[in-house]
Amino acid sequence: MTIREKSEREERERLSPYAKCCLDSAGRQRPEEPCPMRTDFQRDRDRILHCKSFRRLMHKTQVFLSPEGDHYRTRLTHTLEVSQIARTIARSLRLNEDLTEAMALGHDLGHTPFGHAGEYALREVCEHGFVHAQQSVRVLERLENDGRGLNLCAEVLDGVRCHSSGQRAQTLEGRVVRYADKIAYMNHDIDDAIRAGVLGISDIPWDLQYILGRTKSQRITAMVVSLVENSSDDIRMSEDIQGAFDKLHKFMFEAVYTNPAAKGEEGKAKEVVKSLFSYFVTHPDKLPGEYHGILEEEGAHRAASDYISGMSDRYAVSTFQSLFIPKSWSL
Template sequence: MTIREKTEQLESLFLSPYAAFSSQSKGRKNPEPPVSEKTDLRTDYQRDRDRIIHCKSFRRLKHKTQVFLAPEGDHYRTRLTHTLEVAQIARTIAKAMRLNEDLTEAIALGHDLGHTPFGHAGERALNELLSGGFKHYRQSVRVVEKLEKDGEGLNLTHEVVDGILCHTTGQEAETLEGKLIRYADRIAYMNHDIDDAVRAGVLAEDVIPEIVRVVLGNNKSERITTLVCSVVENSTSEVIRMSDDVWEAYQELHRFMYQSVYLNDYAKREEKKVPHIIESLWEYFQQPENLPLYLQKIGEEEGFEVASADYVSGMTDHFAVEMYKRLFIPKGWDI
C-alpha cells in the first residue's frame, strides 16, 4: 500500500460520511499517467493544492489590490494575504466538521487566481468592456484550465474547479468543502477590510453598529470566532449556513462597510483612474503582435478581445501601471 493509499484509507476512517473523499474524486479532464509507487505520496486534492501554490498566477496575487490601491505601508492586505486568510478560516471550519481539509485548502488557494489588478474596480472595468462580461470567479477557472503553464492549464480535479467557480454568489458548489469557501471568503474579507480601514484612518471600530457588536463581538478576533462557530454549529449534511441572528448581524455589518468604506470617496479616490488604464491596455493588446504567443493562439480561437482580457486581468497593479506609462506616457528627450 502506497502512502497515498494509506492517506485515503485514513480519510475513510476519520472524515464525515458527507465529506468529499480523495479516492472518490470525479477526476481530471485530461487523464494523467499513474505515479510510481516510490513517489505516490499525495492524494489528488493534495496535488491540486501544490499545483496552485507553485503556479505563476498565485505568486502574482502578492501585488494585486484587495481594497486600497497601492497602499503605503507593509501591513495592508493584498489579494495573496486575503487568500491565505480564507484558506486558514476554511481549514478551521473543515476540520471542525470533519470535512476534507486538502480539498478545502486547494479551493481556497485557487479561488481568486483570476482577479484583476486594482481589485473590484478592475473587474468592473473589464466587465463593461467585454461583450460577454467578465467575472473573476469564471476567470479563476479559466486560469487553472487554460491559461497557466503557457496555455496548458493545471488540469485540476473536478471538485476543485467546481469549488473555485462557485465560491461567490449564484450556483452552489457540489461539495460541502466547496460550499464552505463562500462563507470563509466572506468572513475573511469583511474582518480584514475593517482592520485595513481602521489602519488607514477611514473607520473607527467603535462606530460599528451596536447590533453588530452585541451579536458578533467588539474586535476582529471575537467576530471571526463567532462567525466560524456559527457556521460549524448550524451547518448540516447538505447545507452550510450560519444561525439567523448571526447572519443578520453579518448582513448589517456588510451594509455598514459598503457605506463607510467600499463607497468612501477618500478610500476610493484613486479608483476613478482605473477604467481608463484598463481600457487603454485592453485595446492595445487586442493587436495580435502585442500578445505573448500562447495568447495569440487563444485570440485566433476565441477572439482577441478575450485574449487581451486574459492578459490584462493577469497583470499586477504595478505591472499594469508601468505598462501604461511605457505605452502611453511620452518620455523626456535625452540631450
C-alpha cells in the first residue's frame, strides 16, 4: 500500500460523513497517473502554491492602492489569511482540510490589478463581462502551465468558482471557504483602515463590538466558533452572530469600501485598466505571444482581459507608462 493509499484510507476513517474524501472526487478533466505520496487534493494544493499566478498576488492590491507602509495587506496576504481561517474551520468540523486549503489558495488567482477597481473596469468594457471568481477558474483551467491549465479536481474548481458569486458550492469545504473569505477580508480591512486613519475603533457600532468583540482576534474567534458550533450537514452561524456578521459587512461597505478617503485613487486605476484594454483590443498584435492562441480562438476581448487581469499593480502602471507617457529625449 502506497503512502497515498494509506492517506485515502485514513480520510475514510477520520473525516465527517459530510466531508468530501479524495476517493469520492469527480476527478480531473484529463486522467493522470496518481501520485504515490500525495492525495489528489494535496496535489492540487501544491500545483496552486507553485504556479506563477499565485506569486503575482504579492503585488496586487487588496483594498488600499499602493499604500506607503509594509504592514498593509496585499492580495497574497489576504489569501494566506483566508487559508488559515478556512483550515481551522475545516479541521474542527472534520472536513477535508487539503481540499479546503486548495480552494482557499486558488480563490483569488484571477483577481485584477488594483483590487475591485480593476475588476469593475474590465466588467464595464469587456463584451463578455468580468467576474474575478470565474477568472480564477479560467486561470486554473486554461491560462496556467503555458496554456494547458493545472488540470485540477472538479471539487477544487467548484469551490473557487463559488467563493463569492451567487452560486452555492457543492461541497461543505467550498462553503467554508466562502465564509472564510469574508471573515478574513472584513477583519483585516478594519485593521488596515484603522492603520490608515480611515476608521477608528469607536466608529464600529457598539452592538457589533458587544456581540463580536473589540479586537480582530476576538471578532474572528466569535465568527469561527459560531460556524463550528452550528454546522453539521451545512455551514451556518447562529442567528445572532450571522446578524452581526451581515451588519458588519454592510458597515464596511459604507465606511471603507466606498469611502473617498480610501478609494480616492480608484478612478485613476480604472482608467489605467480601461486604457490598456482599449489599446490591446485595438492592437492585438502587441499582446505577448502566449495570448495569440486565445486571440485566434476566442477573440481580442478575451485575450486582452486575460492578459490585463493577470498583471500586478506595478506591471500595469509600467505598461501604461510605456504605452501612453512620452519618454525623455536622450542624446
